Amino acid sequence: MKTRLLSGWKTRAHVLCLATLCGLMTLGVAATAIAQDTAPPAAEATAEAAPAVGVVTETVTETVTETVTEAPAPEAAPAEEAAAEPVVDKGDVAWMLTSTLLVLLMVVPGLALFYGGMVRSKNVLSVLVQVITVFSLLVVLWIVYGYSLAFSGEGAWLGNLDKLFLKGVTPETLAATFTDGVSLPEYVFIAFQSTFAGITGALIVGAFAERMKFAAVILFSVIWFTFGYLPIAHIVWATGGYLFEMGALDFAGGTVVHINAGVAGLIGAYFVGKRLGYGQTALKPHNVTLTYVGASLLWVGWFGFNAGSNLEANAGAALAFINTLVATAAAVIAWALTEKIFKGKSSALGVASGAVAGLVGITPAAGLVGPFGAVAIGFIAGVVCVWGVTGLKRLLKVDDTADVFGVHAVGGIIGAILTGVFHAPSLGGTGGEDFDMVAQVIKQATGVGLTIVWIGVVSVVAFLIAKIVFGLRVTEDAEREGLDIASHGESAYEA
16 A cells, blocks of 8 residues: 655644634634623622523622621621522433433434445445534533633623633532522533534535545534634623513524534535536435434434423423424424325334434424423424435535435524413413514514524535645545445444
């Protein structure tokens, strides 16, 4: 086997370019965040950040009381001080740690197997490597600067760098929940949210699987995470965020995760181009059993994703839990019936995809609608997503390998819009007596539109940069040989 010296130098040059670009990008983000953070620092008692749907990060501080001899402090003061002391419930902590593990289960092995079974046998390892590597990279970046930019500060579009490298976060600092006076250790909230960032990036790779360079995938993921995911997470979930302050609802990530990933995946599929032989030969999944197992693990893990987003082990978590259960079941039935009616047979790949469609659809509504609203959302998502991966895919003329757009973007849009409908108390939702369905649907549609435009622009720029630095697509010879051997030097199935 011959080794070319030039290839070695090109590889090292590419790595150097990547390192330089990441460094410059981080500095650029820091400068942008600092420029936006023009407001004076709030007092220590003021909330610093807002986790999902208005949760506020807070730090426990000692209260110093000055004693005035002429006027002693009222007797009620100690009681007020005690009432202000945040409470950390061990049951909440245990549930949130369990939920974090369940979201990890969704990625490895759930999503990895779901995507791995859908590609051809010569590319299965490449998909597994991309899923776990992108997830791991984004979890690390979340700790470095992601958490700070998403949940520190109250800017309309982005946080700040006050918690860069988790500065100031200790075992004593707390993150508030939806109940006044009830908090979580901040480390628990950081870990939970890191898995959301990681799985969103991992979802994207399914759209351009089997043909994109590994280095380009990594570089794209860094740029998209920094300028796409973090701003959207802040806008939707943080106090001061544009959509949060508007009142747009997203319980567990319909816009932040699924529409985000689906749009980015669609842009990537266009940029990378269609697989060799697409539309001319059948590019069938190599192992539907793996895909089915992956979908099953996704369903199990999704209870942590949705019910965990309640941040407390109480009735709110129970509502999100049962909604996740029944919406997914309804979507499986809907997908199977739709395939039977229009294709004559219900497929295993179809019911597995239907489960994911239902999970995606209920995500933004999980803790905001009643069980019958969840059934309706799941059933509608199951039916429409069949069209998303067939008719819509043909209209778009795109080779979306794992139907990331057709399931995640379409399902996320359905769920986000219908959240505004079924949140109504008259339909079993948790909205107040003064709930205005039309106004809420408009807010939901605004959130959907903003997410599509923002992520679309960021994705285009990110893919262009990756194309300039590394090139996006492997060679035709490498694609024919398979990315397992060409990119990773291994084979999933030895002859």
